[in-house]
Amino acid sequence: MSQDEIDIDNASLEQLRDILCNVNGKELLANRFRALFNLKCIGAESTNTEEAEKAITYIADCFQDESELLKHEVAYVLGQTHRLVAAPPLRQVLKDNNQQIMVRHEAAEALGALGDKDSLALLQDYYKNDPSLEIRQTCELAIERIKWEQSEESKTENIEKSLYTSIDPAPPMPSDVESKVEKLQRILNDQDTPLFERYRAMFRLRDLGTDEACLALASGFDDPSALFKHEIAYVFGQICNPVTVPALITVLKRETEAGMVRHEAAEALGAIGTDECTRVLESFLHDDERVVRESAIVALDMVEP
Numbered sequence: 001m002s003q004d005e006i007d008i009d010n011a012s013l014e015q016l017r018d019i020l021c022n023v024n025g026k027e028l029l030a031n032r033f034r035a036l037f038n039l040k041c042i043g044a045e046s047t048n049t050e051e052a053e054k055a056i057t058y059i060a061d062c063f064q065d066e067s068e069l070l071k072h073e074v075a076y077v078l079g080q081t082h083r084l085v086a087a088p089p090l091r092q093v094l095k096d097n098n099q100q101i102m103v104r105h106e107a108a109e110a111l112g113a114l115g116d117k118d119s120l121a122l123l124q125d126y127y128k129n130d131p132s133l134e135i136r137q138t139c140e141l142a143i144e145r146i147k148w149e150q151s152e153e154s155k156t157e158n159i160e161k162s163l164y165t166s167i168d169p170a171p172p173m174p175s176d177v178e179s180k181v182e183k184l185q186r187i188l189n190d191q192d193t194p195l196f197e198r199y200r201a202m203f204r205l206r207d208l209g210t211d212e213a214c215l216a217l218a219s220g221f222d223d224p225s226a227l228f229k230h231e232i233a234y235v236f237g238q239i240c241n242p243v244t245v246p247a248l249i250t251v252l253k254r255e256t257e258a259g260m261v262r263h264e265a266a267e268a269l270g271a272i273g274t275d276e277c278t279r280v281l282e283s284f285l286h287d288d289e290r291v292v293r294e295s296a297i298v299a300l301d302m303v304e305p
């Protein structure tokens with residue numbers, strides 16, 4: 001560390017904000033992600049409400065940035081804080097057509113993760129009227145998630161405790177409703193089943209986590225929806241089972257694939273982190289698509305010990 005470099009793990013809230021928002025114009029992307037992570041921990045976990053809310057405000061400052069990748073992560077992180085003070089900036093982002101689709105998607109999803117009832121009317125509006133399928137589907141899921149959280153079933157359903165602490169776009173399917181991989185795969189891929197149910201099957205398969213469950217999830221990469229495919233890649237990044245590597249590489253290499261899907265595949269490969277993953281990621285450091293290049297940088301940073 002050079003003398004004027006700040007130790008991110010011992011930085012003040014203001015220093016973290018300045019790194020995240022690249023105030024000096026020369027912060028490395030990987031450091032900006034680390035600053036975001038530290039701010040998120042404070043925003044989500046601090047028992048000092050004032051400090052937590054300040055961290056959340058500082059995180060939201062980053063929505064002025066250009067990097068689609070960083071901003072979508074900012075939106076994601078805000079959705080994981082359990083604090084409704086994060087909702088107003090997220091609503092603003094969903095409404096802002098100058099923001100990229102992946103960022104607006106993540107903002108809508110985050111409103112669902114926060115269980116923000118006050119956003120229901122806005123989400124309904126974008127569910128019905130947004131021209132982007134990814135946004136409409138995200139709003140559909142967020143609405144269903146908020147309704148589910150308010151429902152009686154959410155209190156009585158037999159949901160197995162998950163290994164993962166993330167707040168997901170849908171809860172896993174109750175274990176007494178379905179635990180057979182074959183049946184879950186059928187629900188996962190059934191275009192006539194509501195998306196929320198299909199996501200519930202997806203998260204149940206994630207929680208089962210066996211090789212068989214992973215291969216069932218990989219069949220979701222043939223879905224027509226970029227949103228759906230990016231979520232499959234996301235759960236592969238959580239499971240970190242190397243059996244998913246071939247499917248992730250195929251998706252990352254598909255040039256016709258949406259950036260949001262390829263991005264998530266790259267990050268999952270970073271999380272799995274085998275030598276093969278590293279080699280493949282290195283070959284995407286100069287990809288034509290910015291969000292893929294930046295994902296390769298961040299993913300390789302995850303691999304580093």
Ligand SMILES: [Fe+2]
Pocket residue numbers: 105106109230
């Ligand atoms: Fe997402």
Ligand SMILES: [Fe+2]
Pocket residue numbers: 072263264
């Ligand atoms: Fe992502």
